[in-house]
Amino acid sequence: MAPTASTVRFAAVGDLHVTKDSAGSLRSFFAQAAEAADVLLLCGDLTDYGTAEEAHVLADELALVKVPVVAVLGNHDYESGTPEIVCETLTKAGVRVLDGEACEIEGVGIAGAKGFAGGFGRGSLGAWGEPAIKLFVQEALNEAMKLESALAKLRTPRRICLLHYSPIAGTVAGEPVEIFPFLGSSRLEEPLLRYPVDAVFHGHAHRGTLESRTVNGVPVYNVARPLLLRSHPERLPFLLFELPREEMVPA
Numbered sequence: 001m002a003p004t005a006s007t008v009r010f011a012a013v014g015d016l017h018v019t020k021d022s023a024g025s026l027r028s029f030f031a032q033a034a035e036a037a038d039v040l041l042l043c044g045d046l047t048d049y050g051t052a053e054e055a056h057v058l059a060d061e062l063a064l065v066k067v068p069v070v071a072v073l074g075n076h077d078y079e080s081g082t083p084e085i086v087c088e089t090l091t092k093a094g095v096r097v098l099d100g101e102a103c104e105i106e107g108v109g110i111a112g113a114k115g116f117a118g119g120f121g122r123g124s125l126g127a128w129g130e131p132a133i134k135l136f137v138q139e140a141l142n143e144a145m146k147l148e149s150a151l152a153k154l155r156t157p158r159r160i161c162l163l164h165y166s167p168i169a170g171t172v173a174g175e176p177v178e179i180f181p182f183l184g185s186s187r188l189e190e191p192l193l194r195y196p197v198d199a200v201f202h203g204h205a206h207r208g209t210l211e212s213r214t215v216n217g218v219p220v221y222n223v224a225r226p227l228l229l230r231s232h233p234e235r236l237p238f239l240l241f242e243l244p245r246e247e248m249v250p251a
Protein backbone atom coordinates (compact mmCIF):
# COMPACT_ATOMS: atom_id res chain seq x y z
CA MET A 1 0.00 0.00 0.00
CA ALA A 2 1.42 3.37 -0.97
CA PRO A 3 0.83 6.32 1.33
CA THR A 4 -2.18 8.32 0.24
CA ALA A 5 -2.52 12.09 0.17
CA SER A 6 -5.62 12.09 2.36
CA THR A 7 -4.10 10.38 5.40
CA VAL A 8 -0.89 10.37 7.38
CA ARG A 9 0.21 6.79 8.05
CA PHE A 10 2.23 5.72 11.04
CA ALA A 11 4.07 2.40 11.36
CA ALA A 12 4.56 1.76 15.08
CA VAL A 13 6.67 -0.89 16.79
CA GLY A 14 8.50 -1.17 20.10
CA ASP A 15 10.91 -3.58 21.75
CA LEU A 16 13.25 -4.20 18.85
CA HIS A 17 15.93 -5.16 21.43
CA VAL A 18 18.70 -4.70 18.88
CA THR A 19 21.93 -6.57 19.74
CA LYS A 20 25.34 -6.50 18.09
CA ASP A 21 24.24 -9.57 16.14
CA SER A 22 21.20 -7.78 14.68
CA ALA A 23 23.25 -6.18 11.87
CA GLY A 24 21.52 -6.75 8.55
CA SER A 25 18.42 -8.32 10.09
CA LEU A 26 16.18 -5.24 10.23
CA ARG A 27 16.95 -3.41 6.99
CA SER A 28 14.27 -5.06 4.93
CA PHE A 29 11.75 -4.73 7.78
CA PHE A 30 12.41 -0.98 8.05
CA ALA A 31 12.29 -0.58 4.26
CA GLN A 32 8.86 -2.22 4.13
CA ALA A 33 7.54 -0.25 7.10
CA ALA A 34 8.75 2.98 5.48
CA GLU A 35 7.11 1.95 2.22
CA ALA A 36 3.77 1.45 4.01
CA ALA A 37 3.90 4.58 6.17
CA ASP A 38 4.78 8.27 6.19
CA VAL A 39 6.32 8.13 9.67
CA LEU A 40 8.02 5.39 11.72
CA LEU A 41 7.34 5.30 15.47
CA LEU A 42 9.68 3.33 17.76
CA CYS A 43 8.37 2.72 21.29
CA GLY A 44 11.49 2.03 23.35
CA ASP A 45 13.71 -0.95 24.16
CA LEU A 46 15.36 -0.02 20.91
CA THR A 47 18.50 -1.83 22.11
CA ASP A 48 18.91 -4.86 24.36
CA TYR A 49 21.53 -3.54 26.82
CA GLY A 50 21.73 0.14 25.89
CA THR A 51 25.32 -0.10 24.62
CA ALA A 52 26.86 2.26 22.09
CA GLU A 53 27.57 -0.72 19.85
CA GLU A 54 23.91 -1.75 19.78
CA ALA A 55 22.82 1.82 19.11
CA HIS A 56 25.22 2.00 16.16
CA VAL A 57 23.82 -1.26 14.78
CA LEU A 58 20.29 0.19 14.95
CA ALA A 59 21.43 3.48 13.38
CA ASP A 60 22.98 1.49 10.49
CA GLU A 61 19.82 -0.56 10.05
CA LEU A 62 17.83 2.69 9.78
CA ALA A 63 20.29 4.33 7.37
CA LEU A 64 18.21 3.77 4.25
CA VAL A 65 14.90 4.84 5.81
CA LYS A 66 13.79 8.07 4.16
CA VAL A 67 10.63 8.77 6.18
CA PRO A 68 10.85 10.57 9.56
CA VAL A 69 11.56 8.29 12.52
CA VAL A 70 10.34 9.30 16.00
CA ALA A 71 11.33 7.29 19.09
CA VAL A 72 11.30 7.10 22.86
CA LEU A 73 13.79 5.08 24.87
CA GLY A 74 12.86 2.08 27.02
CA ASN A 75 14.26 0.58 30.23
CA HIS A 76 16.65 -1.66 28.27
CA ASP A 77 18.20 1.44 26.68
CA TYR A 78 19.20 2.49 30.24
CA GLU A 79 20.78 -0.83 31.27
CA SER A 80 24.39 0.19 30.57
CA GLY A 81 23.92 3.52 32.34
CA THR A 82 24.48 5.57 29.19
CA PRO A 83 21.05 6.27 27.67
CA GLU A 84 22.44 9.59 26.44
CA ILE A 85 24.80 7.70 24.12
CA VAL A 86 21.90 5.68 22.68
CA CYS A 87 19.98 8.93 22.26
CA GLU A 88 22.91 10.80 20.68
CA THR A 89 23.77 7.96 18.29
CA LEU A 90 20.19 7.75 17.05
CA THR A 91 19.79 11.53 16.89
CA LYS A 92 22.90 11.73 14.68
CA ALA A 93 21.28 9.13 12.45
CA GLY A 94 18.27 11.43 12.03
CA VAL A 95 15.93 9.84 14.59
CA ARG A 96 13.86 12.27 16.65
CA VAL A 97 14.18 10.90 20.20
CA LEU A 98 11.52 12.35 22.52
CA ASP A 99 12.11 12.51 26.27
CA GLY A 100 9.33 14.75 27.51
CA GLU A 101 9.37 16.67 24.26
CA ALA A 102 7.03 17.20 21.34
CA CYS A 103 7.47 17.48 17.61
CA GLU A 104 5.24 17.99 14.60
CA ILE A 105 5.45 15.76 11.57
CA GLU A 106 3.15 15.89 8.54
CA GLY A 107 0.85 18.19 10.55
CA VAL A 108 0.48 15.70 13.43
CA GLY A 109 1.76 16.60 16.89
CA ILE A 110 3.72 13.86 18.65
CA ALA A 111 4.45 13.91 22.38
CA GLY A 112 6.83 11.30 23.78
CA ALA A 113 8.34 10.09 27.03
CA LYS A 114 9.63 6.78 28.34
CA GLY A 115 7.22 6.58 31.27
CA PHE A 116 7.84 4.39 34.30
CA ALA A 117 6.40 1.62 36.46
CA GLY A 118 4.25 1.77 39.61
CA GLY A 119 1.01 -0.05 38.90
CA PHE A 120 -2.53 0.77 37.95
CA GLY A 121 -5.62 2.17 39.64
CA ARG A 122 -6.07 0.99 43.21
CA GLY A 123 -2.89 -1.08 42.81
CA SER A 124 -0.72 2.00 42.27
CA LEU A 125 2.22 2.28 44.61
CA GLY A 126 1.86 5.32 46.89
CA ALA A 127 4.64 7.66 48.03
CA TRP A 128 4.62 6.49 51.63
CA GLY A 129 7.16 5.00 54.02
CA GLU A 130 10.80 4.43 53.16
CA PRO A 131 12.75 6.97 51.12
CA ALA A 132 13.38 4.30 48.45
CA ILE A 133 9.62 3.87 47.91
CA LYS A 134 9.15 7.64 47.70
CA LEU A 135 12.01 7.85 45.19
CA PHE A 136 10.44 5.12 43.07
CA VAL A 137 7.05 6.87 43.04
CA GLN A 138 8.73 10.22 42.36
CA GLU A 139 10.30 8.76 39.22
CA ALA A 140 6.82 7.81 37.95
CA LEU A 141 5.57 11.31 38.77
CA ASN A 142 8.57 12.86 36.97
CA GLU A 143 7.83 10.86 33.84
CA ALA A 144 4.13 11.81 34.04
CA MET A 145 5.15 15.47 34.31
CA LYS A 146 7.47 15.10 31.32
CA LEU A 147 4.60 13.64 29.33
CA GLU A 148 2.25 16.40 30.46
CA SER A 149 4.65 19.17 29.44
CA ALA A 150 5.15 17.51 26.04
CA LEU A 151 1.39 17.18 25.53
CA ALA A 152 0.83 20.80 26.58
CA LYS A 153 3.12 21.97 23.77
CA LEU A 154 1.05 20.37 21.02
CA ARG A 155 -0.97 22.84 18.97
CA THR A 156 -2.08 20.60 16.11
CA PRO A 157 -5.66 19.30 15.79
CA ARG A 158 -4.26 15.76 15.41
CA ARG A 159 -2.02 14.47 18.19
CA ILE A 160 -0.46 11.17 19.20
CA CYS A 161 1.57 10.03 22.18
CA LEU A 162 4.56 7.67 22.36
CA LEU A 163 5.53 5.85 25.54
CA HIS A 164 7.49 2.76 26.48
CA TYR A 165 5.58 1.88 29.66
CA SER A 166 1.81 1.48 29.53
CA PRO A 167 -0.53 4.18 30.89
CA ILE A 168 -3.36 1.66 31.40
CA ALA A 169 -3.82 -1.90 32.63
CA GLY A 170 -5.88 -2.86 29.56
CA THR A 171 -2.90 -3.33 27.24
CA VAL A 172 -0.77 -5.25 29.73
CA ALA A 173 -3.55 -7.80 30.35
CA GLY A 174 -2.17 -11.19 29.34
CA GLU A 175 1.01 -10.72 31.35
CA PRO A 176 1.20 -12.41 34.77
CA VAL A 177 -0.84 -10.21 37.10
CA GLU A 178 2.05 -10.25 39.62
CA ILE A 179 4.19 -8.11 37.30
CA PHE A 180 1.53 -5.55 36.28
CA PRO A 181 3.08 -2.93 38.61
CA PHE A 182 6.35 -3.16 36.64
CA LEU A 183 4.71 -2.72 33.25
CA GLY A 184 3.34 0.79 33.57
CA SER A 185 1.58 3.34 35.70
CA SER A 186 -1.83 4.99 35.86
CA ARG A 187 0.05 8.19 36.62
CA LEU A 188 0.82 8.31 32.88
CA GLU A 189 -2.89 8.22 32.09
CA GLU A 190 -3.64 11.42 34.04
CA PRO A 191 -1.98 13.85 31.55
CA LEU A 192 -3.82 12.07 28.74
CA LEU A 193 -7.12 12.98 30.41
CA ARG A 194 -6.17 16.66 30.52
CA TYR A 195 -4.66 16.65 27.01
CA PRO A 196 -6.48 14.01 24.96
CA VAL A 197 -4.77 12.60 21.88
CA ASP A 198 -5.92 10.54 18.90
CA ALA A 199 -3.88 7.50 19.93
CA VAL A 200 -1.24 6.29 22.36
CA PHE A 201 1.45 3.77 21.40
CA HIS A 202 3.61 1.91 23.89
CA GLY A 203 5.65 -1.28 24.24
CA HIS A 204 7.35 -3.06 27.19
CA ALA A 205 4.57 -5.60 27.91
CA HIS A 206 5.75 -8.30 25.47
CA ARG A 207 2.85 -10.60 26.36
CA GLY A 208 0.15 -7.96 26.80
CA THR A 209 -2.91 -7.02 24.76
CA LEU A 210 -2.83 -5.21 21.42
CA GLU A 211 -5.46 -2.55 22.07
CA SER A 212 -7.50 -0.97 24.82
CA ARG A 213 -8.68 2.51 25.83
CA THR A 214 -8.04 5.14 28.49
CA VAL A 215 -10.97 6.06 30.74
CA ASN A 216 -11.74 8.97 28.39
CA GLY A 217 -11.83 6.67 25.38
CA VAL A 218 -8.42 7.32 23.80
CA PRO A 219 -7.22 4.21 21.95
CA VAL A 220 -4.02 2.73 23.39
CA TYR A 221 -1.95 0.32 21.29
CA ASN A 222 0.66 -2.03 22.70
CA VAL A 223 3.09 -2.40 19.78
CA ALA A 224 5.74 -4.54 21.51
CA ARG A 225 7.31 -6.48 18.66
CA PRO A 226 6.99 -9.93 20.32
CA LEU A 227 3.28 -9.26 20.85
CA LEU A 228 2.75 -8.15 17.24
CA LEU A 229 4.63 -11.22 15.98
CA ARG A 230 2.60 -13.58 18.15
CA SER A 231 -0.75 -11.93 17.38
CA HIS A 232 -0.28 -11.70 13.61
CA PRO A 233 2.49 -14.08 12.52
CA GLU A 234 1.44 -13.57 8.89
CA ARG A 235 2.17 -9.82 9.00
CA LEU A 236 5.29 -7.75 9.40
CA PRO A 237 5.59 -6.70 13.05
CA PHE A 238 4.43 -3.10 12.93
CA LEU A 239 1.04 -1.54 13.57
CA LEU A 240 -0.24 0.68 10.79
CA PHE A 241 -2.26 3.63 12.07
CA GLU A 242 -3.79 6.35 9.93
CA LEU A 243 -5.00 9.85 10.69
CA PRO A 244 -6.77 12.20 8.26
CA ARG A 245 -4.28 14.65 6.83
CA GLU A 246 -5.16 18.19 7.88
CA GLU A 247 -5.67 20.48 4.90
CA MET A 248 -3.12 23.27 4.72
CA VAL A 249 -5.10 26.51 4.80
CA PRO A 250 -3.20 29.44 3.23
CA ALA A 251 -2.83 32.38 5.65
Ligand SMILES: [Fe+2]
Nearest residue numbers: 015045204206
Ligand atom coordinates in the same frame (compact mmCIF):
# COMPACT_ATOMS: atom_id res chain seq x y z
FE1 LIG B 1 11.07 -4.91 25.86
Ligand SMILES: [Fe+2]
Nearest residue numbers: 045074075204
Ligand atom coordinates in the same frame (compact mmCIF):
# COMPACT_ATOMS: atom_id res chain seq x y z
FE1 LIG C 1 10.87 -2.57 28.40
